[in-house]
Each structure stands twice: as C-alpha cells, then as structure tokens.
Amino acid sequence: MARGKNFFPMQRGEKIALSVLIVFAAASFLPIARSVEVAGMLLFGWLMAALMLLSPILTLWVFWRGRPRN
Amino acid sequence: MLVEQILVLLYLAACIGIGVYASRKVLTSRDEYWVAGRRIGTAVNTMAIMASLASGGSIIGVMGYAYSQGIPATFALFAGAVVGFPLASILVARQLRNFGRYTITDFLAFRFPSPVVRVLVPILIVLAFTAYIIAQLKAAGITANALLGIPYDTALVVATLVFVTYVSIGGMIAITWTDVVQGVLMLLVVVGTALAVIWRAGSPFALVAQATEVAPELGGLANQEIGSAVGYFIIWATAIPVIPHIVMRVFTARDGRSAQLSLNLAMLVYSVMILAAVLAIVPLGKLAFPDLVDADRVFLRVIQSEFPAVVRGIAVAAVLAAVMSTTDALLLACSSAIAHDLLGDILRQRASDKTLAAIRVASAWLVGILALYWALSPPELLTRFYTAGIGLLSAGLFVPTIAGLWWKRANRAGGVASLVAGAGTYVLSLSGGVEFGLPPIVVSLSASALAMAAGGLLGAPETAEMQKQIAALHGEGPSGGP
Numbered sequence: 001m002a003r004g005k006n007f008f009p010m011q012r013g014e015k016i017a018l019s020v021l022i023v024f025a026a027a028s029f030l031p032i033a034r035s036v037e038v039a040g041m042l043l044f045g046w047l048m049a050a051l052m053l054l055s056p057i058l059t060l061w062v063f064w065r066g067r068p069r070n
Numbered sequence: 071m072l073v074e075q076i077l078v079l080l081y082l083a084a085c086i087g088i089g090v091y092a093s094r095k096v097l098t099s100r101d102e103y104w105v106a107g108r109r110i111g112t113a114v115n116t117m118a119i120m121a122s123l124a125s126g127g128s129i130i131g132v133m134g135y136a137y138s139q140g141i142p143a144t145f146a147l148f149a150g151a152v153v154g155f156p157l158a159s160i161l162v163a164r165q166l167r168n169f170g171r172y173t174i175t176d177f178l179a180f181r182f183p184s185p186v187v188r189v190l191v192p193i194l195i196v197l198a199f200t201a202y203i204i205a206q207l208k209a210a211g212i213t214a215n216a217l218l219g220i221p222y223d224t225a226l227v228v229a230t231l232v233f234v235t236y237v238s239i240g241g242m243i244a245i246t247w248t249d250v251v252q253g254v255l256m257l258l259v260v261v262g263t264a265l266a267v268i269w270r271a272g273s274p275f276a277l278v279a280q281a282t283e284v285a286p287e288l289g290g291l292a293n294q295e296i297g298s299a300v301g302y303f304i305i306w307a308t309a310i311p312v313i314p315h316i317v318m319r320v321f322t323a324r325d326g327r328s329a330q331l332s333l334n335l336a337m338l339v340y341s342v343m344i345l346a347a348v349l350a351i352v353p354l355g356k357l358a359f360p361d362l363v364d365a366d367r368v369f370l371r372v373i374q375s376e377f378p379a380v381v382r383g384i385a386v387a388a389v390l391a392a393v394m395s396t397t398d399a400l401l402l403a404c405s406s407a408i409a410h411d412l413l414g415d416i417l418r419q420r421a422s423d424k425t426l427a428a429i430r431v432a433s434a435w436l437v438g439i440l441a442l443y444w445a446l447s448p449p450e451l452l453t454r455f456y457t458a459g460i461g462l463l464s465a466g467l468f469v470p471t472i473a474g475l476w477w478k479r480a481n482r483a484g485g486v487a488s489l490v491a492g493a494g495t496y497v498l499s500l501s502g503g504v505e506f507g508l509p510p511i512v513v514s515l516s517a518s519a520l521a522m523a524a525g526g527l528l529g530a531p532e533t534a535e536m537q538k539q540i541a542a543l544h545g546e547g548p549s550g551g552p
Contacts, residue, residue, distance in 0.1 A: 008541065018157070021227065027295065029299075029303075040289045057338065059334045063327070
C-alpha cells in the first residue's frame with residue numbers, strides 16, 4: 001500500500017475543523033488559562049464555554065458549506 | 071403540591087399514550103422497532119438527540135455542581151460531551167448511516183468478524199448501561215420524592231413502569247416522540263428561567279461578576295485536580311462517537327447528511343441550555359441562597375422563590391422528562407444489545423416475527439426490572455460507576471470503530487486486540503491493579519491504539535472486498551452499505 005494512502009480521505013474542511021477543535025481544547029487546559037481571571041472567572045472557564053458554542057457552530061458551518069456526500 | 075402532581079400525572083399519561091400509539095406500527099418490524107424506519111428528519115432528530123444526552127444531571131446536577139465546585143470545573147465536565155458530537159459527526163455519522171444496520175455491535179462484528187467482538191461488545195454495553203440506568207432511576211426517585219412528596223420507592227416503581235412500558239411496546243418511534251416532547255419541555259423551562267433572570271439583572275456577565283464578587287470560589291476551580299478534569303473531558307469526547315444510544319440515533323436519520331446536521335444542531339441547543347443554566351440561574355442562586363447544604367437544590371429553590379405553582383409543576387415535569395429521556399434511550403440500547411446483538415442471529419433462523427417481537431419486549435422488561443431491583447437498594451459502588459461505565463465503552467470501542475472506518479490497514483487481529491486491550495487496561499487501571507500515573511482513559515486509549523497498530527502492521531491485510539465495502543461507506547464507489 002502506497003505511503004499516504006493508508007487512510008480513507010477526509011474532506012479538507014472536516015480536517016481543518018477537527019484540528020481546530022483539538023488545538024482549542026488542548027490550549028484551554030494549559031496552565032496559563034488557569035492563572036488568568038476575566039470578569040471574576042478563570043480564563044479556563046470562559047474558554048470551555050466558548051468551546052461549547054464553537055465546536056457545533058464550526059462543524060455546522062463546515063457541513064453547510066461542503067457538498068452533500070452520501 | 072397538588073398542581074405539580076396533576077401536571078406530572080398528565081405528562082406520564084402522555085408518555086404511555088405515545089407508546090401505545092407507536093406500538094401499532096413497530097412491534098412486528100425490526101426496522102421500525104430499533105431505528106424508527108430510518109426516516110427521522112433533522113429537526114426531530116435534533117431534539118431527540120439533545121434530550122437523550124440531557125439527563126437529570128443536565129438540569130439538577132449541572133447547577134448543583136457549578137454551585138459547589140465552581141463554573142469552570144462544570145464547563146470542563148460538560149464540554150467533553152459537546153465536543154464529542156462534532157467528532158461523531160465528522161468521524162462516524164455519515165459512514166455508519168450508510169452502513170445501514172441497527173447497532174454499533176453490528177458494525178464492529180462486520181468489520182472485525184470474530185465471536186469475541188460479537189459477544190464482548192454487547193456485554194460491555196449491558197454492564198455500562200445498567201449502571202447508567204440505575205443512576206438515572208435514583209435521580210428520578212429522589213426528584214419525585216423531594217418535589218412531589220412521593221416516597222422514593224413508589225416514585226421509582228411508577229417511573230420505571232411508565233418508561234419500560236412505552237419503550238418495550240413503542241420502540242424507537244415512541245422514544246423519539248417522547249424525547250421531542252421532553253426536550254422541548256426542559257429547554258423551555260431552563261432557558262425560560264434563565265431569560266427571566268437575565269431580564270431582571272441586565273446581562274449574564276453582570277450576574278457572574280456580582281456573584282463571584284460575593285463568592286469568589288464560583289469563578290475558580292475549587293479543589294478540582296486538573297488531571298481528573300482532563301480525564302472526564304476525554305472520556306465523554308471519545309465516548310459520544312461510539313456510545314450505543316447516540317449511534318442508534320444516527321441509524322434513525324433519513325440520510326448521512328441529516329445525521330451529521332442533527333448531531334451538531336442538538337449540541338448547539340444543549341450548549342445554550344447548559345450555558346443559560348450555569349451563567350444565569352446559578353449566579354442568582356448563589357446570591358440569593360449562599361449557604362445551601364444540598365447544592366443540587368439550587369435550581370428548585372430559584373424556581374420556588376421566583377415562580378408560581380403552575381410553573382413549578384412544569385419545572386418538576388421537566389426534571390423528570392430529563393431523567394426519562396435519557397433512561398428510555400439507554401434502555402432501548404441495552405435491550406438491543408441482548409435481543410439483537412447477542413440473541414438476534416440465533417433467533418432469526420428459528421423464530422417467527424411474533425416471537426421475535428415478544429423477545430424484544432421481554433428484553434426491555436428484563437433490563438428495566440433488574441435496574442429497578444438494584445435502584446431500590448443501590449450498591450454504592452455501582453451507582454458511582456456510571457461515568458466509569460461510559461469510560462469502559464470509550465476505552466474498548468473508540469479505537470476499533472475509528473480505525474475500522476478510516477485506517478485501511480485495520481484488520482481482524484488489530485480490531486480484536488484493540489477492543490480487549492482498551493477495555494482490559496481500563497478495568498486494570500481503574501481498579502488500581504496497575505498504576506500508570508495518568509488518567510485511566512488516557513492509558514487505555516493508548517493501549518488500544520498500540521494493539522490496533524500492532525495487529526494492523528503485523529497481521530494479514532484486509533481483503534480487497536472489505537476495503538471496497540468500507541470505501542462505499544465513505545461515499546466512494548458504489549453507494550450504500552454492505
């Protein structure tokens with residue numbers, strides 16, 4: 001099997017969305033997010049709240065833009 | 071309390087009515103019973119998925135947890151599940167919908183044909199979900215006892231009889247319809263309450279700032295270890311793409327795109343509900359009732375102090391709806407693991423449609439009665455075990471499912487090894503048998519991935535026919551599943 005062909009292909013938008021979500025989630029858990037306070041709450045809390053909205057909105061946007069594929 | 075009791079009785083009667091009505095068309099058809107004929111549209115599936123995830127914990131528990139442990143820890147706990155849905159929509163939704171069977175076991179047993187997979191996967195599901203159902207039943211009993219003054223045991227028996235009845239005779243169609251009603255009810259109550267609170271305060275940010283000034287612990291992480299927050303986040307993010315009651319919802323969608331959209335729309339609605347609860351109702355509760363001994367009562371105290379009896383009655387029904395909408399989906403998934411995954415192949419050769427229908431109904435009652443028995447005198451370890459149960463499913467099923475769909479080198483040896491290594495390492499790690507210094511879910515997912523890689527690289531490659539069939543699930547080549 002040729003190198004790079006070991007995986008079934010994923011649409012570009014889906015790959016980007018997946019990467020953004022993983023990086024965002026990992027960054028939220030960094031120590032700095034737990035030492036900064038914004039409006040009375042740790043930045044970590046605001047980032048988690050943002051992630052809860054960002055993740056479905058980002059993925060919906062990707063699906064609506066992408067071509068239907070069944 | 072009479073108004074509340076009448077409203078709850080009406081709600082329970084409506085659930086039974088839906089079950090009886092649905093039973094006319096579902097009892098003799100596998101497609102109708104397990105996956106609602108695969109014709110559920112995006113809007114209905116959105117509310118049904120949201121309601122299936124939003125358990126009693128998503129109303130009573132989330133606010134109690136935020137009140138006692140702080141808002142950031144609460145968001146960390148719930149964000150994992152929310153992120154899991156976009157992952158599911160990208161990694162498994164379209165492909166599994168194209169596969170077009172009934173359960174996650176069907177896919178794994180097709181992809182990695184082995185008796186180990188056919189038997190071990192449903193056993194893991196039954197173990198994990200029975201613990202989950204018991205925890206939900208306990209929540210229903212405690213809620214009804216606290217809010218309606220009904221004895222715990224009576225409340226437990228009534229709630230169990232109601233949802234086992236409509237699940238056993240109405241299958242997925244009854245669950246879908248009741249979940250939509252339950253989802254709308256809980257959304258209206260939680261978001262409506264939050265909007266009323268925000269209307270008076272001006273903005274949620276002003277409320278949070280006010281509350282954290284009086285109680286700074288609300289904006290901090292209290293005594294939470296970040297390791298456990300990471301562990302919970304990963305458990306839920308990786309469980310959602312493989313957890314059976316959510317995967318069954320994918321199979322009910324009318325097509326792959328509808329499945330993808332409804333998973334994400336459901337999470338958007340769910341996130342709005344959680345954010346509204348935690349950023350509006352909890353700060354008000356902290357300001358108005360700063361010394362609650364039982365933090366789980368914060369929502370009820372806010373409702374009692376701010377709203378009239380009719381709204382309180384609707385709120386009680388919403389809490390019960392949250393409990394029942396998750397429990398019914400868990401019960402159907404659990405009975406499918408018995409009647410379809412474990413016994414299906416044997417029975418289909420020998421039994422009539424009528425007998426098969428009776429077995430489907432009986433398996434739902436069997437699980438329901440066992441769960442009721444344990445919930446009446448719950449073993450402490452078991453009720454604490456339900457997040458661990460979800461972790462067990464994630465540890466065992468995540469890597470085989472994702473690799474089975476995406477990695478061309480994934481083969482039977484890798485699939486079986488990955489399933490056994492993931493579940494086995496999780497149990498060992500959780501029981502303290504082996505100490506790795508990392509959250510058990512991280513250790514077990516790594517072990518599962520290593521086993522898959524070893525099996526795939528060292529074992530025989532998959533046949534061209536299997537490769538072709540998996541490519542078809544991705545929409546490459548001929549459409550439709552195997």
